[in-house]
Amino acid sequence: MSNCSGSCSTCEDGNCSSRLPPGMLAQYDLEQDVSDDILVFIESDSDGNVHPSVIGLLGKARQISSGRVFGVMFAGAEGRQQYDMLFSYGIDTLYHMRNPSVKDFQPLTFAEAIADLSKRITPASILISATPYGRELAPLIAAKLDTGLTADCTRLEAEGRRLIMSRPALGGNIEATIETDRFPQMATVRPGTFPDPEPEVGRKGTAISRPYQIVSPKEIISADVPSPGTDIGSAKILISLGNGIRKRSSVENAYRLAERIGASVSCSRALADKGWMPRSAQVGQSGKTVSPDLYIAFGISGAVQHLAGLRAKRIISVNRDRNAPINSVAYKAIVGDADAILESVLRQA
Numbered sequence: 001m002s003n004c005s006g007s008c009s010t011c012e013d014g015n016c017s018s019r020l021p022p023g024m025l026a027q028y029d030l031e032q033d034v035s036d037d038i039l040v041f042i043e044s045d046s047d048g049n050v051h052p053s054v055i056g057l058l059g060k061a062r063q064i065s066s067g068r069v070f071g072v073m074f075a076g077a078e079g080r081q082q083y084d085m086l087f088s089y090g091i092d093t094l095y096h097m098r099n100p101s102v103k104d105f106q107p108l109t110f111a112e113a114i115a116d117l118s119k120r121i122t123p124a125s126i127l128i129s130a131t132p133y134g135r136e137l138a139p140l141i142a143a144k145l146d147t148g149l150t151a152d153c154t155r156l157e158a159e160g161r162r163l164i165m166s167r168p169a170l171g172g173n174i175e176a177t178i179e180t181d182r183f184p185q186m187a188t189v190r191p192g193t194f195p196d197p198e199p200e201v202g203r204k205g206t207a208i209s210r211p212y213q214i215v216s217p218k219e220i221i222s223a224d225v226p227s228p229g230t231d232i233g234s235a236k237i238l239i240s241l242g243n244g245i246r247k248r249s250s251v252e253n254a255y256r257l258a259e260r261i262g263a264s265v266s267c268s269r270a271l272a273d274k275g276w277m278p279r280s281a282q283v284g285q286s287g288k289t290v291s292p293d294l295y296i297a298f299g300i301s302g303a304v305q306h307l308a309g310l311r312a313k314r315i316i317s318v319n320r321d322r323n324a325p326i327n328s329v330a331y332k333a334i335v336g337d338a339d340a341i342l343e344s345v346l347r348q349a
């Protein structure tokens, strides 16, 4: 196949064959609406460092894809340093999205750019890590593409281009397996679900630099700005707050204590729901999975959905109820008032 046709999704004018690398167009099956390819969102920070959860996701995408693996990364020039690493983990074509005015995560802008890219390359599936950013981004993309989204998957398989997505349901008691007849199929995947693959050093891929436009929200109703010290995923010590905290000043006390002992601050969903802590600090099934050496839980009951995200070596629980479920998994259970004990520990730290 040498000429581009009107159904080509790579260009707008139907004449891209002269601009594509030789042989690339032949990989497209122009007779079908959707390709067999998988697009993976490459989350990176402002220094261009790729989020660790992306590597396992790429390994899975490579394993189940019956076509190519695309990546889409938003980064400045420093993003180039990641090309070889990303190719070695299985990316065939990396779209490096560039806009010099964008320095940080912008969900509406990124969603618009990914939706626009998806309409051009028509992947069968779009995979995104279920990090706080990924969880915000994925539904926006799904809405723009008028497709479905299976959130927080813990298993992915494929039959040809059809994605078979599994995730916990009914409070984690069963695993629901979900298939959809809408394309692109979209899934967010809980970080750490898939092991990192072995890199194939020297593997080649194509990087395409692509500009994108900033999309401004019509109106900002509220902003959930993560407080410093909420990098809970990698924290060795976590001070975690639950609904048993009655005084709002205890949140401030927890951050002050965290600063003194080199900890980070996390919370249960009940406290994030109250708006006392940012959603990005939530531990559990619908929050983050954490694996600190020490987890100090103030006023947290230990609901199964909370414990689903907790892989601590040791838990110390402060709870006024000696029979609170968390005490059954705690290394030490202190029975007492959470606000008062936190205040007293801070005084002595």
Ligand SMILES: Cc1cc2nc3c(=O)[nH]c(=O)nc-3n(C[C@H](O)[C@H](O)[C@H](O)COP(=O)(O)OP(=O)(O)OC[C@H]3O[C@@H](n4cnc5c(N)ncnc54)[C@H](O)[C@@H]3O)c2cc1C
Pocket (backbone or CB within 6 Å): 171, 241, 242, 243, 244, 245, 246, 267, 268, 269, 270, 271, 282, 283, 284, 285, 286, 287, 288, 298, 299, 300, 301, 302, 303, 304, 305, 306, 309, 318, 319, 320, 321, 324, 336, 337, 338, 339
């Ligand atoms: C689909 C689904 C997903 C969910 N995902 C998550 C998730 O990701 N993370 C999560 O945390 N939850 C999640 N939940 C909610 C979860 O079921 C619980 O409701 C939540 O974890 C309760 O938070 P908590 O323990 O802080 O609050 P509560 O259940 O209200 O418990 C408060 C605890 O504090 C103690 N207490 C009360 N007063 C004091 C005091 N003065 N001093 C000391 N202790 C005191 C109580 O004895 C109790 O043990 C999810 C639920 C569903 C249905």
